[in-house]
Ligand SMILES: Nc1ncnc2c1ncn2[C@@H]1O[C@H](COP(=O)(O)OP(=O)(O)O)[C@@H](O)[C@H]1O
């Protein structure tokens with residue numbers, strides 16, 4: 259009586275050879291799984307990379323950031339209570355727990371230089387601290403200062419500055435540009451700022467121009483402050499700063515509803531949003547895996563049907579049902595695992611490409627590899643089981659009679 | 662060594678029961694070279710499947726190596742088949758993607774032997790059938806006669822109690838058929854292998870040391886006493 263089972267190495271070798279014996283079919287099955295796994299891997303990797311990137315963006319800005327804004331549903335409603343400009347500007351002086359506060363009034367406009375269009379985008383009315391709070395770097399000249407009250411001065415973003423240089427401006431400082439109907443004197447230009455991804459407020463500095471907030475108040479009296487980016491004083495817990503800010507505006511603008519959110523909360527919100535997106539994307543990947551798995555099942559069923567004679571011969575030579583079932587299950591597993599490994603490689607490559615396009619810092623997500631290998635194994639077992647079981651249940655006499 | 666007692670086998674076709682074997686008795690002793698002859702459709706293959714533990718009789722008992730096999734479950738039956746039965750088929754039934762050596766190795770692989778021993782025994786067996794220079798050939802690189810030699814090596818490699826050959830020369834031209842027959846006879850004489858040859862060819866049957874005839878679901882000459890009394 260046999261006690262030792264056929265050894266795994268030779269079983270694996272046999273399985274690989276059977277798979278190589280039906281090359282086209284094996285390739286098709288492999289591609290199906292590969293696409294499924296690759297999409298799951300790409301999606302998980304990109305989700306994780308985006309998440310880590312946005313956290314990095316945020317941390318570059320500082321985790322002591324507190325944003326203050328009216329809730330989205332109130333923006334643009336006429337007759338609502340608004341943030342007063344003087345209150346916003348005084349915030350950092352009045353509250354010891356806040357070191358800086360940068361309010362912003364944002365409008366849209368098109369920019370012209372020497373009679374030619376040099377871009378269009380947001381015209382952001384800001385105070386001096388805005389550059390600091392948002393880590394904007396000067397390439398040339400200076401940023402808006404608090405002494406520029408009401409002056410038609412503009413600081414141009416990097417893209418706008420490039421466009422002006424292409425139109426022949428050598429030094430930008432001192433040039434005159436048209437913003438809408440008005441003429442502004444350029445007092446500075448910004449370095450190109452990295453695209454911040456998924457921050458809850460976007461500065462989009464490269465395509466914008468910045469003007470004194472008091473100027474925009476005059477040119478666009480209807481426009482309101484929709485955002486204040488503040489920074490907690492050193493050593494102050496963000497929760498205390500948040501509480502103080504709430505109390506401050508509660509006192510000064512009764513009936514004004516504001517969302518006061520700390521960086522930590524923002525990061526959490528953002529991450530849960532990205533997590534949701536990742537989940538959604540992974541679900542799409544799972545559907546393609548399901549399709550791939552059904553493909554593998556089909557291929558294995560065809561394989562079992564085509565190899566009935568082989569099954570019969572093996573049974574005649576002493577294979578029991580378990581041996582046959584194991585043989586086909588291992589073939590299915592090798593198929594899906596190879597597809598899975600190919601998928602991990604392709605998916606990681608795709609994630610690298612996407613990260614490269616968006617200039618995100620790429621890393622290999624270990625979770626995605628674990629998921630890729632684990633899922634392809636599970637798919638192999640799940641979808642390989644039925645064909646393998648069917649093979650093991652064939653009557654050897656019938657099987658021997660052939661195709 | 663091998664004893665079938667009053668074996669019956671019927672197939673259900675719709676509402677009709679077709680009795681193919683209706684009380685077959687057969688004894689095979691070690692060293693026998695036995696032929697089972699009968700016209701096509703007489704139940705030869707059905708009987709061989711029962712002897713080879715691939716099919717179960719409808720009634721009757723079957724003792725192999727002193728054990729009643731009728732109560733065995735798949736695992737034990739498969740192991741028993743692996744140990745005690747060797748098959749030679751009319752259409753060779755070699756596995757196409759394996760070499761001659763690997764084909765011969767299959768029964769030993771299922772026996773769970775070590776790689777070295779499997780190779781050694783398979784090679785030695787191929788030598789015995791004169792195929793030592795074709796070890797690495799795939800079936801499609803072999804002639805019909807060569808394939809059947811490999812198949813015979815595969816049937817014998819596990820030193821089974823009995824080799825069952827169902828029309829082993831049926832797919833071969835007469836010269837090759839004669840060679841294969843001579844090989845079986847030699848293996849029986851020189852190596853004392855027990856061989857049961859199923860055939861409808863009286864010329865083949867005549868070369869065996871014991872002949873039986875299957876007719877009307879009964880086997881004539883299956884018992885050794887009957888042979889002795891003759
Ligand atoms: N699975 C089956 N179902 C129904 N009838 C069968 C089956 N197998 C064999 N038979 C019948 O049994 C008889 C004997 O078949 P077989 O043993 O193959 O004959 P032989 O090998 O002598 O030509 C034939 O009439 C055949 O049709």
Ligand SMILES: [Mg+2]
Nearest residue numbers: 702705706707
């Ligand atoms: Mg037959």
